[in-house]
Amino acid sequence: MPTPTVTYCTVLATNYLPKALALAESLERQMGARLVVLLIDAETSTDHDLPADLPIRLLGTDFLGLDRRELLGMTTRYELVEFATAIKPVLFKRLLEETEQVFYLDPDTYVTEPMEELSGELQASEGGILLTSHFLHPLPPGAPVNEGHQVMVGIYNLGFGGWDRRAIEALDWWWERLRWECIVDALNGLFVDQKWMDIGADLFRARALRHHGYNVSVMNVHERPLAQDEKGYAIVGKDERLRLFHFHAFDPQRPELMSVRWSESPVHSLTEDSTIRALAEEYAAAVLACSEKLPPAPAYRYNHDTAGKRIPRLIRRAWRVQARAGADLPLPFLPEEAEAWKAWKRAAWKTVGRELGGDAAKGARITLVDEFVYVKERFPRLVSGVRGKMVGKSGIWG
Structure with missing residues (x-):
């Protein structure tokens, strides 16, 4: 079977660009690939004050092919994260016009070794969709969260996902739901794009990636302990390597905290593990170095109206x-x-x-x-x- 063409992409506001650049550098280093970055607060690929020599392919929201008034309507009804996740299926569908496989990586992920399994795993899927669940094993006592967390936010962590052209119908279905109901609303059983994909994964025959080295994060590292060796990072007790780490809510100025969102939980002390600490410090240094290449981050332009009033x-x-x-x-x-x-x-x-x-x-x-x-x-x-x-x-x- 011929090797398919592959595109890696992410979605973010400009203030998150240092982390995206750290991701881009890790992707180029491990995969020889150029990251596609959609800026949700840029209407065109030149609607920004960024350096011209960034090692990424920058896109504005005009790439999506949506009517401008529709896009501005979405930025009105949605907060930043809601908008960024709502437009993902439209972006994937557009990119699939020019490539055979699209892999989405959250901007705060970091590639540690070549992700050599991905293309084949996506090809092996029945519906052209590849996802990673938050956990691969039942949660033990003392885990950072319980299964109730998955009930709230969804089975799959959509900080990673793979899609090919067999998934066009699924992307259309997903977009019809995210267009109006990509919101954080526990009372209505909704959590941005993730809860909808709990349904879509079954309807459209998604494949769950069971490799322990993908989308490792502060929440699931207890089931995927790491060891450092001359090649990088290995998963202890498994014949698998760490490929992609997800630094959720990570502050590079405070690498001793794996996640500022979990500072009241025992997981904040994970950096006492020398391997985790080394990885956190490596990533923090990469993000800070990327920050120095950029101008000061602007505020998200859709937080306020033209009179400067914040939109509640x-x-x-x-x-x-x-x-x-x-x-x-x-x-x-x-x-x-x-x-x-x-x-x-x-x-x-x-x-x-x-x-x-x-x-x-x-x-x-x-x-x-x-x-x-x-x-x-x-x-x-x-x-x-x-x-x-x-x-x-x-x-x-x-």
Whole structure:
């Protein structure tokens, strides 16, 4: 079988570029490949103040082929992470027009050895999709998290994924869901792109990569202990090597903490292990060196409207609810629509109030089960009216 053409890509805002450059350098060193970087806060490949000689292929959001108003609508209704994850299937589909395999790597991953298994594993998949789950074994007592974490965020860690042209239907299906419901919303059973792929992986026959050396992170390193040797890093007790480490919530200024998000957990002391500490220090040095090649990182341009006002999450939610219902709404990032946006925002709090009331109704439905059944039997019209006006059809309530 001929060797397929392969593209490696990532998605990020400009302020995360030092980590992406560290990834790019590791990818070039181990795979001889050039990383494709989609900047979500650049409308074109030149819409930035970055050096021209960066060792990456830079893309702006125009590469996605979406209408500009649609893109700005997404940056209005979504926070940074939500937007960055929502557009992934569109990016993968566009890249598959020019290459046979696409592998996505989160910008805070780091390639430690050649990822020689990936192409063959993707080819062996039934549906042209290759994923990694958070864990490969049942969690022992004392693990950083429990299985409930997977119930919340999804089975697969989509900081890695492989796709080929057999997956086009799956990407279209994923995009239809992420276009409006790529949100962090536990009450509605949603967690950006990951929870949807729990369904999509089964529907479209994804393959789970069982290699212990991929997407290793602070959460699963307990089941994949590392040892350093002259070649790099080996997985202890396995005939496998560390290929890709995921430095989730890692601060290169504080490499002694594997993750600032887990500083209250025993995992923050993982760097007491000399092998983990060496890897963390190697990565921190790479990120800091890349930072020196870049100008100061700008603030995410879609955090504020044209008047400099921060856009609260609740306002984004109200905009999403109204726009999805078909309303033609002003955009906060266009100067010519600034007054219309200001007027809409004042009125939007009615929608916010209704949404919060719906959240209260959902919470009552989940926690007050017997009482809900009683009220539903006694006052069916009331319950039906509350559901129709306030609960909506998002996520698990659809």
